[in-house]
Amino acid sequence: MLEAGTIAPDFTLEDQEGQPVTLSSFRGRPVILYFYPKDNTSGCTTQAQGYTELKPGFDAKDAVVIGISKDSPASHRRFIDKQGLDLILLSDPDHKVNELYDVWKEKSMYGKKYFGTVRSSFLISPEGVILKSGEKVKPKLDPETMLKALDALQDTPGVPGAAGSDGDNA
Template identity: 55%
Template sequence: MLEVGTKAPDFTLLDKNGTEVRLSDFLGKKVVLYFYPRDNTPGCTRQACAFARTYPEFQEKNVVVIGISKDSVASHLKFAQKHELPFVLLSDPELTAIQAYGVWQEKKLYGKVSMGVVRTTYLINEEGIIEKVMPKVKPDTNAEDILAYLAEGGQA
Protein backbone atom coordinates (compact mmCIF):
# COMPACT_ATOMS: atom_id res chain seq x y z
CA MET A 1 0.00 0.00 0.00
CA LEU A 2 1.23 3.49 -0.81
CA GLU A 3 2.00 6.03 1.90
CA VAL A 4 1.04 9.64 2.57
CA GLY A 5 3.44 12.01 0.81
CA THR A 6 4.03 9.63 -2.12
CA LYS A 7 3.38 10.80 -5.68
CA ALA A 8 0.21 9.08 -6.83
CA PRO A 9 1.00 6.71 -9.71
CA ASP A 10 -0.59 7.93 -12.93
CA PHE A 11 -2.70 5.54 -14.97
CA THR A 12 -4.98 5.47 -17.99
CA LEU A 13 -8.12 3.34 -17.73
CA LEU A 14 -11.50 3.17 -19.46
CA ASP A 15 -14.59 4.62 -17.78
CA LYS A 16 -18.11 3.19 -17.87
CA ASN A 17 -18.59 4.67 -21.38
CA GLY A 18 -15.32 3.28 -22.76
CA THR A 19 -13.58 6.68 -22.66
CA GLU A 20 -9.92 6.86 -21.59
CA VAL A 21 -9.39 8.64 -18.28
CA ARG A 22 -5.99 9.55 -16.84
CA LEU A 23 -5.42 10.40 -13.21
CA SER A 24 -3.20 13.27 -14.37
CA ASP A 25 -6.26 14.80 -16.09
CA PHE A 26 -7.36 15.91 -12.62
CA LEU A 27 -4.21 17.77 -11.48
CA GLY A 28 -5.35 20.97 -9.79
CA LYS A 29 -8.22 19.19 -8.00
CA LYS A 30 -8.36 16.86 -5.03
CA VAL A 31 -9.26 13.30 -6.04
CA VAL A 32 -10.94 10.62 -3.96
CA LEU A 33 -9.70 7.37 -5.48
CA TYR A 34 -11.52 4.42 -4.04
CA PHE A 35 -10.82 0.80 -4.89
CA TYR A 36 -13.56 -1.76 -4.38
CA PRO A 37 -13.85 -5.50 -5.02
CA ARG A 38 -16.87 -5.89 -7.32
CA ASP A 39 -19.90 -4.21 -8.88
CA ASN A 40 -23.35 -5.15 -7.54
CA THR A 41 -22.19 -6.86 -4.36
CA PRO A 42 -23.84 -5.69 -1.12
CA GLY A 43 -20.88 -3.80 0.41
CA CYS A 44 -19.72 -2.28 -2.87
CA THR A 45 -23.25 -1.16 -3.71
CA ARG A 46 -23.67 0.49 -0.28
CA GLN A 47 -20.29 2.23 -0.68
CA ALA A 48 -21.10 3.49 -4.21
CA CYS A 49 -24.56 4.68 -3.15
CA ALA A 50 -23.04 6.55 -0.19
CA PHE A 51 -20.70 8.35 -2.60
CA ALA A 52 -23.65 9.07 -4.92
CA ARG A 53 -25.69 10.49 -2.02
CA THR A 54 -22.86 12.79 -0.91
CA TYR A 55 -21.60 13.60 -4.42
CA PRO A 56 -23.03 17.16 -4.42
CA GLU A 57 -20.91 17.91 -1.33
CA PHE A 58 -17.78 16.64 -3.10
CA GLN A 59 -18.65 18.80 -6.12
CA GLU A 60 -19.06 21.88 -3.89
CA LYS A 61 -15.53 21.25 -2.59
CA ASN A 62 -14.22 20.76 -6.18
CA VAL A 63 -13.27 17.15 -5.33
CA VAL A 64 -13.35 14.43 -8.00
CA VAL A 65 -14.63 10.98 -7.00
CA ILE A 66 -13.31 7.94 -8.87
CA GLY A 67 -14.17 4.31 -8.14
CA ILE A 68 -11.98 1.53 -9.53
CA SER A 69 -12.53 -2.22 -9.70
CA LYS A 70 -11.47 -4.97 -12.08
CA ASP A 71 -15.01 -5.24 -13.48
CA SER A 72 -15.58 -4.64 -17.19
CA VAL A 73 -16.70 -1.38 -18.78
CA ALA A 74 -20.11 -2.98 -19.48
CA SER A 75 -20.47 -4.06 -15.85
CA HIS A 76 -19.63 -0.53 -14.67
CA LEU A 77 -22.19 0.99 -17.05
CA LYS A 78 -24.96 -1.29 -15.75
CA PHE A 79 -23.90 -0.69 -12.13
CA ALA A 80 -23.86 3.10 -12.64
CA GLN A 81 -27.23 3.13 -14.41
CA LYS A 82 -28.92 0.82 -11.90
CA HIS A 83 -27.81 2.92 -8.90
CA GLU A 84 -27.65 6.36 -10.60
CA LEU A 85 -23.95 6.81 -9.84
CA PRO A 86 -22.87 10.31 -10.99
CA PHE A 87 -19.11 9.90 -10.53
CA VAL A 88 -16.35 8.25 -12.56
CA LEU A 89 -16.06 4.45 -12.48
CA LEU A 90 -12.93 2.98 -14.05
CA SER A 91 -12.40 -0.55 -15.29
CA ASP A 92 -9.06 -2.16 -14.41
CA PRO A 93 -9.22 -5.79 -15.60
CA GLU A 94 -5.43 -5.92 -16.07
CA LEU A 95 -4.96 -4.71 -12.44
CA THR A 96 -2.76 -1.81 -13.61
CA ALA A 97 -3.87 0.77 -11.02
CA ILE A 98 -5.00 -1.86 -8.51
CA GLN A 99 -1.45 -3.25 -8.27
CA ALA A 100 0.25 0.17 -8.55
CA TYR A 101 -1.70 1.29 -5.46
CA GLY A 102 -0.98 -1.92 -3.54
CA VAL A 103 -4.60 -2.96 -3.03
CA TRP A 104 -4.36 -6.41 -4.71
CA GLN A 105 -3.72 -8.52 -1.64
CA GLU A 106 -4.27 -11.88 -0.05
CA LYS A 107 -7.72 -12.13 1.51
CA LYS A 108 -9.25 -14.76 3.77
CA LEU A 109 -12.93 -15.62 3.65
CA TYR A 110 -14.33 -18.56 5.61
CA GLY A 111 -10.81 -19.98 5.92
CA LYS A 112 -10.21 -19.83 2.16
CA VAL A 113 -7.26 -17.73 0.99
CA SER A 114 -7.46 -15.90 -2.33
CA MET A 115 -6.16 -12.76 -4.00
CA GLY A 116 -8.48 -9.79 -4.35
CA VAL A 117 -9.00 -6.07 -4.01
CA VAL A 118 -8.85 -4.80 -0.44
CA ARG A 119 -11.36 -1.95 -0.10
CA THR A 120 -9.08 1.09 0.15
CA THR A 121 -9.49 4.83 -0.40
CA TYR A 122 -6.80 7.36 -1.26
CA LEU A 123 -7.19 11.13 -1.14
CA ILE A 124 -4.86 12.75 -3.64
CA ASN A 125 -4.10 16.47 -3.41
CA GLU A 126 -4.07 19.06 -6.18
CA GLU A 127 -0.39 18.37 -6.95
CA GLY A 128 -0.92 14.63 -7.38
CA ILE A 129 0.51 13.68 -3.97
CA ILE A 130 -1.25 11.17 -1.69
CA GLU A 131 -2.68 13.18 1.19
CA LYS A 132 -4.55 10.44 3.06
CA VAL A 133 -4.69 6.64 2.95
CA MET A 134 -7.71 4.81 4.31
CA PRO A 135 -7.13 1.02 4.27
CA LYS A 136 -9.94 -1.50 4.82
CA VAL A 137 -12.63 1.19 4.83
CA LYS A 138 -16.20 0.56 5.89
CA PRO A 139 -18.54 0.83 2.88
CA ASP A 140 -21.29 2.62 4.79
CA THR A 141 -19.14 5.41 6.25
CA ASN A 142 -16.30 5.86 3.72
CA ALA A 143 -17.80 8.88 1.91
CA GLU A 144 -18.82 10.65 5.14
CA ASP A 145 -15.40 9.97 6.71
CA ILE A 146 -13.68 11.71 3.78
CA LEU A 147 -16.09 14.66 3.92
CA ALA A 148 -15.43 14.98 7.67
CA TYR A 149 -11.68 14.94 7.01
CA LEU A 150 -12.05 17.63 4.34
CA ALA A 151 -14.27 19.73 6.64
CA GLU A 152 -11.53 19.63 9.29
CA GLY A 153 -9.21 21.28 6.80
CA GLY A 154 -7.77 18.04 5.53
CA GLN A 155 -5.40 17.50 8.44
CA ALA A 156 -4.64 13.89 9.33
Protein backbone atom coordinates in the same frame (compact mmCIF):
# COMPACT_ATOMS: atom_id res chain seq x y z
CA MET B 1 -0.62 0.51 0.89
CA LEU B 2 0.62 3.88 -0.28
CA GLU B 3 0.93 6.36 2.56
CA ALA B 4 0.28 10.08 2.92
CA GLY B 5 3.04 12.19 1.38
CA THR B 6 3.55 9.79 -1.56
CA ILE B 7 3.03 11.04 -5.11
CA ALA B 8 -0.06 9.28 -6.44
CA PRO B 9 0.99 6.97 -9.29
CA ASP B 10 -0.48 8.13 -12.59
CA PHE B 11 -2.49 5.75 -14.76
CA THR B 12 -5.00 5.59 -17.58
CA LEU B 13 -8.01 3.25 -17.43
CA GLU B 14 -11.33 3.01 -19.28
CA ASP B 15 -14.44 4.47 -17.68
CA GLN B 16 -18.02 3.18 -17.83
CA GLU B 17 -18.32 4.54 -21.38
CA GLY B 18 -15.14 2.81 -22.55
CA GLN B 19 -13.33 6.17 -22.68
CA PRO B 20 -9.75 6.52 -21.38
CA VAL B 21 -9.40 8.49 -18.14
CA THR B 22 -5.98 9.57 -16.86
CA LEU B 23 -5.54 10.47 -13.19
CA SER B 24 -3.18 13.38 -13.94
CA SER B 25 -5.89 15.01 -16.09
CA PHE B 26 -7.53 16.01 -12.80
CA ARG B 27 -4.48 17.99 -11.57
CA GLY B 28 -5.65 21.21 -10.01
CA ARG B 29 -8.55 19.43 -8.28
CA PRO B 30 -8.65 17.15 -5.24
CA VAL B 31 -9.42 13.52 -6.11
CA ILE B 32 -11.02 10.84 -3.97
CA LEU B 33 -9.81 7.56 -5.43
CA TYR B 34 -11.40 4.45 -4.02
CA PHE B 35 -10.85 0.79 -4.83
CA TYR B 36 -13.66 -1.71 -4.37
CA PRO B 37 -14.02 -5.44 -5.07
CA LYS B 38 -17.08 -5.83 -7.33
CA ASP B 39 -20.02 -4.03 -8.92
CA ASN B 40 -23.53 -4.78 -7.63
CA THR B 41 -22.51 -6.41 -4.37
CA SER B 42 -23.99 -5.15 -1.12
CA GLY B 43 -20.93 -3.41 0.35
CA CYS B 44 -19.80 -1.95 -2.96
CA THR B 45 -23.32 -0.69 -3.69
CA THR B 46 -23.56 0.91 -0.23
CA GLN B 47 -20.22 2.66 -0.74
CA ALA B 48 -21.04 3.91 -4.26
CA GLN B 49 -24.48 5.13 -3.16
CA GLY B 50 -22.84 6.97 -0.25
CA TYR B 51 -20.45 8.77 -2.60
CA THR B 52 -23.36 9.63 -4.92
CA GLU B 53 -25.45 10.94 -2.01
CA LEU B 54 -22.57 13.14 -0.80
CA LYS B 55 -21.59 14.29 -4.32
CA PRO B 56 -22.88 17.86 -3.75
CA GLY B 57 -20.41 18.17 -0.86
CA PHE B 58 -17.52 16.91 -3.01
CA ASP B 59 -18.63 19.18 -5.88
CA ALA B 60 -18.63 22.18 -3.53
CA LYS B 61 -14.94 21.45 -2.85
CA ASP B 62 -14.27 20.96 -6.60
CA ALA B 63 -13.30 17.35 -5.83
CA VAL B 64 -13.77 14.44 -8.20
CA VAL B 65 -14.67 10.94 -6.95
CA ILE B 66 -13.34 7.94 -8.89
CA GLY B 67 -14.04 4.30 -8.12
CA ILE B 68 -11.89 1.46 -9.48
CA SER B 69 -12.60 -2.27 -9.69
CA LYS B 70 -11.71 -5.18 -11.96
CA ASP B 71 -15.17 -5.07 -13.54
CA SER B 72 -15.55 -4.21 -17.23
CA PRO B 73 -16.75 -0.84 -18.50
CA ALA B 74 -20.05 -2.51 -19.48
CA SER B 75 -20.48 -3.86 -15.94
CA HIS B 76 -19.79 -0.38 -14.56
CA ARG B 77 -22.41 1.11 -16.91
CA ARG B 78 -25.02 -1.43 -15.71
CA PHE B 79 -24.05 -0.77 -12.06
CA ILE B 80 -24.45 3.00 -12.53
CA ASP B 81 -27.77 2.62 -14.32
CA LYS B 82 -29.22 0.07 -11.89
CA GLN B 83 -28.20 1.97 -8.74
CA GLY B 84 -28.63 5.54 -10.04
CA LEU B 85 -24.99 6.39 -9.36
CA ASP B 86 -23.28 9.65 -10.26
CA LEU B 87 -19.61 8.62 -10.26
CA ILE B 88 -16.70 7.90 -12.53
CA LEU B 89 -15.99 4.17 -12.40
CA LEU B 90 -12.83 2.82 -13.97
CA SER B 91 -12.05 -0.70 -15.14
CA ASP B 92 -8.80 -2.34 -14.00
CA PRO B 93 -9.26 -5.87 -15.42
CA ASP B 94 -5.62 -6.92 -15.02
CA HIS B 95 -5.41 -5.25 -11.56
CA LYS B 96 -2.26 -3.30 -12.52
CA VAL B 97 -3.50 -0.08 -10.91
CA ASN B 98 -4.64 -2.06 -7.84
CA GLU B 99 -1.05 -3.26 -7.62
CA LEU B 100 0.38 0.25 -8.13
CA TYR B 101 -1.61 1.42 -5.12
CA ASP B 102 -0.79 -1.75 -3.16
CA VAL B 103 -4.43 -2.75 -2.63
CA TRP B 104 -4.22 -6.09 -4.51
CA LYS B 105 -3.51 -8.52 -1.71
CA GLU B 106 -3.94 -12.06 -0.53
CA LYS B 107 -7.32 -12.57 1.11
CA SER B 108 -9.03 -15.53 2.72
CA MET B 109 -12.65 -16.65 2.71
CA TYR B 110 -13.88 -19.87 4.27
CA GLY B 111 -10.27 -21.04 4.54
CA LYS B 112 -9.59 -20.51 0.84
CA LYS B 113 -6.80 -18.09 -0.05
CA TYR B 114 -6.99 -15.89 -3.13
CA PHE B 115 -5.88 -12.47 -4.37
CA GLY B 116 -8.30 -9.58 -4.60
CA THR B 117 -8.93 -5.92 -4.00
CA VAL B 118 -8.78 -4.69 -0.42
CA ARG B 119 -11.40 -1.92 -0.11
CA SER B 120 -9.27 1.22 0.17
CA SER B 121 -9.53 4.94 -0.41
CA PHE B 122 -7.13 7.80 -1.06
CA LEU B 123 -7.48 11.57 -0.86
CA ILE B 124 -5.16 13.09 -3.47
CA SER B 125 -4.24 16.77 -3.47
CA PRO B 126 -4.63 19.00 -6.53
CA GLU B 127 -0.86 18.62 -6.91
CA GLY B 128 -1.07 14.82 -7.07
CA VAL B 129 0.13 13.99 -3.54
CA ILE B 130 -1.68 11.43 -1.39
CA LEU B 131 -2.92 13.34 1.66
CA LYS B 132 -4.87 10.52 3.33
CA SER B 133 -5.19 6.80 2.75
CA GLY B 134 -7.38 4.16 4.32
CA GLU B 135 -7.26 0.37 4.01
CA LYS B 136 -10.12 -2.02 4.77
CA VAL B 137 -12.47 0.94 4.92
CA LYS B 138 -16.10 0.42 5.91
CA PRO B 139 -18.41 0.84 2.87
CA LYS B 140 -21.06 2.77 4.79
CA LEU B 141 -18.61 5.13 6.54
CA ASP B 142 -15.98 5.71 3.84
CA PRO B 143 -17.74 8.44 1.79
CA GLU B 144 -18.47 10.59 4.85
CA THR B 145 -14.97 9.96 6.25
CA MET B 146 -13.38 11.13 3.00
CA LEU B 147 -15.62 14.21 2.76
CA LYS B 148 -14.68 15.17 6.34
CA ALA B 149 -10.99 14.59 5.53
CA LEU B 150 -11.33 16.82 2.48
CA ASP B 151 -13.02 19.51 4.60
CA ALA B 152 -10.32 19.32 7.27
CA LEU B 153 -7.47 19.39 4.77
CA GLN B 154 -8.91 22.31 2.85
CA ASP B 155 -9.16 24.25 6.11
CA THR B 156 -5.52 23.58 7.06
CA PRO B 157 -3.01 26.31 6.14
CA GLY B 158 0.21 25.05 4.57
CA VAL B 159 -1.31 21.82 3.24
CA PRO B 160 -1.01 21.47 -0.55
CA GLY B 161 -4.42 22.11 -2.04
CA ALA B 162 -5.73 23.78 1.12
CA ALA B 163 -7.58 27.06 0.93
CA GLY B 164 -5.10 29.89 1.22
CA SER B 165 -2.11 27.56 0.85
CA ASP B 166 0.79 28.51 -1.33
CA GLY B 167 1.68 24.81 -1.59
CA ASP B 168 4.76 25.25 0.60
CA ASN B 169 5.02 22.87 3.53
CA ALA B 170 7.99 24.67 5.12
